[in-house]
Amino acid sequence: MTNSEQLAEQEVTVDNLLSLFERAFIKAERDEDDDIIVTDNGVTIVVGINIAAKMLKFLSVFGFKEGSIPEKKLTFLNKLNSQVMLSRFSTPTDNILTSEYFLLYEKGILNYQIINSLRLFAQITVSSIREFDNDDLIE
Numbered sequence: 324m325t326n327s328e329q330l331a332e333q334e335v336t337v338d339n340l341l342s343l344f345e346r347a348f349i350k351a352e353r354d355e356d357d358d359i360i361v362t363d364n365g366v367t368i369v370v371g372i373n374i375a376a377k378m379l380k381f382l383s384v385f386g387f388k389e390g391s392i393p394e395k396k397l398t399f400l401n402k403l404n405s406q407v408m409l410s411r412f413s414t415p416t417d418n419i420l421t422s423e424y425f426l427l428y429e430k431g432i433l434n435y436q437i438i439n440s441l442r443l444f445a446q447i448t449v450s451s452i453r454e455f456d457n458d459d460l461i462e
Contacts, residue, residue: 330434368382381426383448
């Protein structure tokens with residue numbers, strides 16, 4: 324795989340992404356919702372394709388420790404969102420923290436950009452949680 328290889332817009336499919344991840348030696352499998360579950364460097368990422376918006380969505384989910392104080396979770400979430408530029412963090416439920424990133428593929432996308440963005444997302448998400456989780460909230 325060279326840095327200049329690309330997928331045309333209509334070639335951004337689950338099958339083609341699975342093939343790309345395999346060639347990049349990234350463990351990936353299709354789930355029952357037709358998303359891709361990627362495991363790279365110990366981080367699990369759900370990769371979804373939004374055909375209407377022509378975007379890839381990278382999503383990681385983390386659990387809060389039982390008994391975490393809601394005010395501390397909110398402070399942590401606000402700190403992440405004010406300090407981390409690449410990813411958006413949210414708490415869809417009381418015990419879950421998500422990190423997500425959207426990558427536009429309109430008019431095609433370089434294979435390198437997909438792989439590099441995925442790895443950067445994983446690295447920044449994990450390092451940000453480690454850096455800002457001063458109250459040891461994440462499992």
